[in-house]
Amino acid sequence: MWDIDYLLAAHRDGPAMMDRALIYRYRSGVLRRSMIAALRGVAERHDRELGTRNLPLMPGFAEGGLFGGFVLCDWSRAAIGKLKPAGLETSLSLLAAGEGAPSAHFVHYDSPVTKRPIWGAVERACLVLEEPLVTPHTLLPVLRYLQATTDLARGADFLGQPGFKESFGALVDGRRSVELPALIQAFDERVLLCTDRLTNRFDRALDARAARRRQGRARPLHHLRNLVTHRRVGDLIELVSAFDERRADCGWTASRLVRQFYGITVRLLDTPTGADGPTRSMLVWAALVLAWENHLSRCVREEKQGYRRGPDMLVTVIDGIGRDFLARTADADADDPLSGRWQDIAQTLDRCCRGDSDDPLATVRDALVDGLAAASGLRARQAPWWVRHLHAGALAVIGQVEHCACGPVAQASDAEAANADALPPSTFAALIGRSRAIASLRDFVQRRDHGMDLLLHGPQGAGKRTLARLYAKAVLCDAPAPDGSACDACEACRTFGESFDFFEIDGGSVTIGALTEHLINKLSYRPTSGRRVVVVRRADEYPAEEFDRLLQPMENNPDTGFVLLACDPHRVREAARSRCHDIRVRSLAADEMSALARAICSARRLICDEAVITLLAAAGGGLPGRLHEVCAAVAGSPTPTPQEVRRRLGLDWADELVARWPWIVEGAPAIAVDWMRSSGVGRTEQARRVQALLLHVGVRGIQGVSSPSPLPDQVLQYFSDTATIELAAMLERRAVQRDARTDALWRGLVETWLSDRLTHDWQFRRRPPDDAGTKGD
Numbered sequence: 110m111w112d113i114d115y116l117l118a119a120h121r122d123g124p125a126m127m128d129r130a131l132i133y134r135y136r137s138g139v140l141r142r143s144m145i146a147a148l149r150g151v152a153e154r155h156d157r158e159l160g161t162r163n164l165p166l167m168p169g170f171a172e173g174g175l176f177g178g179f180v181l182c183d184w185s186r187a188a189i190g191k192l193k194p195a196g197l198e199t200s201l202s203l204l205a206a207g208e209g210a211p212s213a214h215f216v217h218y219d220s221p222v223t224k225r226p227i228w229g230a231v232e233r234a235c236l237v238l239e240e241p242l243v244t245p246h247t248l249l250p251v252l253r254y255l256q257a258t259t260d261l262a263r264g265a266d267f268l269g270q271p272g273f274k275e276s277f278g279a280l281v282d283g284r285r286s287v288e289l290p291a292l293i294q295a296f297d298e299r300v301l302l303c304t305d306r307l308t309n310r311f312d313r314a315l316d317a318r319a320a321r322r323r324q325g326r327a328r329p330l331h332h333l334r335n336l337v338t339h340r341r342v343g344d345l346i347e348l349v350s351a352f353d354e355r356r357a358d359c360g361w362t363a364s365r366l367v368r369q370f371y372g373i374t375v376r377l378l379d380t381p382t383g384a385d386g387p388t389r390s391m392l393v394w395a396a397l398v399l400a401w402e403n404h405l406s407r408c409v410r411e412e413k414q415g416y417r418r419g420p421d422m423l424v425t426v427i428d429g430i431g432r433d434f435l436a437r438t439a440d441a442d443a444d445d446p447l448s449g450r451w452q453d454i455a456q457t458l459d460r461c462c463r464g465d466s467d468d469p470l471a472t473v474r475d476a477l478v479d480g481l482a483a484a485s486g487l488r489a490r491q492a493p494w495w496v497r498h499l500h501a502g503a504l505a506v507i508g509q510v511e512h513c514a515c516g517p518v519a520q521a522s523d524a525e526a527a528n529a530d531a532l533p534p535s536t537f538a539a540l541i542g543r544s545r546a547i548a549s550l551r552d553f554v555q556r557r558d559h560g561m562d563l564l565l566h567g568p569q570g571a572g573k574r575t576l577a578r579l580y581a582k583a584v585l586c587d588a589p590a591p592d593g594s595a596c597d598a599c600e601a602c603r604t605f606g607e608s609f610d611f612f613e614i615d616g617g618s619v620t621i622g623a624l625t626e627h628l629i630n631k632l633s634y635r636p637t638s639g640r641r642v643v644v645v646r647r648a649d650e651y652p653a654e655e656f657d658r659l660l661q662p663m664e665n666n667p668d669t670g671f672v673l674l675a676c677d678p679h680r681v682r683e684a685a686r687s688r689c690h691d692i693r694v695r696s697l698a699a700d701e702m703s704a705l706a707r708a709i710c711s712a713r714r715l716i717c718d719e720a721v722i723t724l725l726a727a728a729g730g731g732l733p734g735r736l737h738e739v740c741a742a743v744a745g746s747p748t749p750t751p752q753e754v755r756r757r758l759g760l761d762w763a764d765e766l767v768a769r770w771p772w773i774v775e776g777a778p779a780i781a782v783d784w785m786r787s788s789g790v791g792r793t794e795q796a797r798r799v800q801a802l803l804l805h806v807g808v809r810g811i812q813g814v815s816s817p818s819p820l821p822d823q824v825l826q827y828f829s830d831t832a833t834i835e836l837a838a839m840l841e842r843r844a845v846q847r848d849a850r851t852d853a854l855w856r857g858l859v860e861t862w863l864s865d866r867l868t869h870d871w872q873f874r875r876r877p878p879d880d881a882g883t884k885g886d
């Protein structure tokens with residue numbers, strides 16, 4: 110007999126009388142409490158009290174002693190284990206002999222006593238109740254019992270309603286069976302979630318939805334695609350819920366969940382997106398997953414160690430990645446959407462290189478890095494520097510570092526890329542300016558002391574890398590000219606870029622750990638030509654602990670010269686700096702910049718007059734790197750005019766302000782708010798420009814000072830005096846209309862435009878309505 114039938118009968122008619130001992134063979138034991146309650150009812154009927162009793166059984170045990178008890182005996186493994194064989198034998202023979210009414214014995218389904226030969230006789234002599242395994246065969250009786258005894262909906266008839274019994278079909282079919290507790294849980298879920306509280310009506314639609322949820326079919330990849338495409342918080346919530354369901358309802362382990370999380374990110378990168386390759390958002394997402402990896406792997410490790418801190422951190426981390434992503438992609442033009450995250454990404458990539466055997470995420474991470482390398486490489490050529498940076502990092506990890514003699518060198522900035530695209534000078538003689546630095550470098554080449562270490566420092570764009578490469582080329586040249594330049598003809602000169610004796614490493618690279626390892630490995634071989642040069646870019650950003658690994662190779666390789674490049678020499682490791690000759694690379698003087706601008710323009714086949722050359726040279730700010738960038742920006746037109754150059758370089762905003770001068774003079778911030786919002790420049794910058802123009806007109810036009818100190822903005826250098834005087838005249842006319850003094854009106858305007866009222870007005874309008882309601886009062 111099944112326990113459920115017994116309990117159901119007891120539930121309906123009260124407990125049956127007992128003329129034999131009862132044996133309850135439970136599996137999960139989920140109904141033990143109910144069984145004990147039913148037996149208590151039996152005991153009361155016998156006017157007895159239910160009491161437990163330890164093994165072994167003695168003859169007459171069921172009499173209940175002096176006080177007339179009803180014996181309940183638990184044949185647990187522990188109790189059986191303590192028994193002497195004789196005691197066990199006696200106990201079983203008593204039951205087999207039918208001596209035990211009324212008493213109850215709880216025996217586990219798998220208990221060793223049931224394997225004993227005498228057990229058959231015991232079962233014949235007693236009433237045996239069994240907890241059933243739920244199969245298609247036993248499903249209906251179990252449901253009948255649950256329906257009759259549930260506290261959740263007393264008296265409800267679920268089994269009479271269409272679809273109710275069928276909804277358990279997925280749980281139990283011809284091949285599968287479940288333990289009773291799982292079915293009880295499923296039953297309770299359907300009663301709680303899929304039936305109407307008042308009418309107890311079972312809702313099949315609700316059940317269908319719950320079924321999808323139970324099976325974890327909410328598709329995270331679909332939600333991730335939506336999130337990355339539309340960047341909406343709603344999609345993030347869907348994504349997080351999908352993982353939450355898997356975690357909370359389906360009981361996925363942290364490691365399984367994280368594997369799937371990485372898996373969908375890899376598939377996201379695989380998405381065909383046309384000729385442009387993966388979108389910027391996809392790459393940002395994948396990079397952020399790497400950046401957050403230490404949080405994810407901590408969740409996995411903690412679960413392995415059996416430690417969980419209250420609420421589930423894992424889903425919170427996924428939520429955090431999503432919010433980080435939304436914040437970083439809000440500005441589609443940001444130069445570096447991963448700013449502040451590079452170090453975390455580097456640490457993750459380093460973990461790939463270390464290959465820890467007990468790293469739980471090693472496999473999935475490798476797949477992600479592979480995917481990232483492929484995806485970021487699709488358009489690496491025209492990509493912004495952060496994509497190339499990611500690409501180089503991923504490549505270094507997947508072992509392609511060996512393909513290039515000088516290692517994958519990430520581009521530091523677009524300026525350098527522009528520099529590299531224009532033909533680089535092939536000898537010192539072709540360089541303009543920086544004569545002192547060049548003289549020192551030539552001197553070192555002439556001395557032929559190849560182990561010499563140098564530190565070249567100066568502002569970014571000053572040409573440190575160009576100098577370092579020319580120096581390296583001259584050192585490796587087989588027959589350098591007497592003045593210290595490379596001959597540009599020998600084998601070494603012609604194959605300079607591919608030489609195995611020239612290395613370049615970027616101290617600011619995301620994979621600097623792997624690159625350092627690679628370099629140290631290379632340095633353990635002797636140079637083929639007997640000389641070797643290692644250029645270390647961004648030596649001031651090289652992590653100290655990695656840099657220190659280079660100190661010994663620097664010391665031990667007399668035929669290898671290191672050239673460290675840095676913007677800030679004081680941030681270079683002192684131990685390395687002290688062994689270097691210090692060479693400062695200065696920015697160029699105005700005439701040198703003009704000469705360089707002419708040279709670049711002619712190389713780019715741009716026909717420029719002197720006004721344009723002066724404009725370009727000034728915009729270059731003394732830095733060849735920036736000048737290359739500026740020239741690249743105007744290269745679209747073969748004969749650029751000054752107006753066109755100013756427009757392309759964003760130096761024309763003063764012209765636009767002149768058109769708005771009348772209402773600037775009106776001091777009308779109300780219009781200004783709308784204008785600033787629509788100008789696409791940014792409120793702070795727009796206010797700054799108005800202020801700059803006001804000061805300019807005030808100082809030059811009203812007060813008539815010939816050389817104001819210092820000029821508020823470079824743009825206003827190109828502002829003609831005629832225009833200034835015209836604007837000042839307009840101001841004066843307005844003052845006359847208002848019957849005020851000109852300088853008083855001007856001061857009033859400056860106050861208006863310098864005040865932060867603009868800020869407040871603007872922010873107030875921008876604030877979303879619900880937010881304004883709570884904070885506005």
Ligand SMILES: [Zn+2]
Pocket residue numbers: 585586587588589595596597598599600601602
């Ligand atoms: Zn040569």
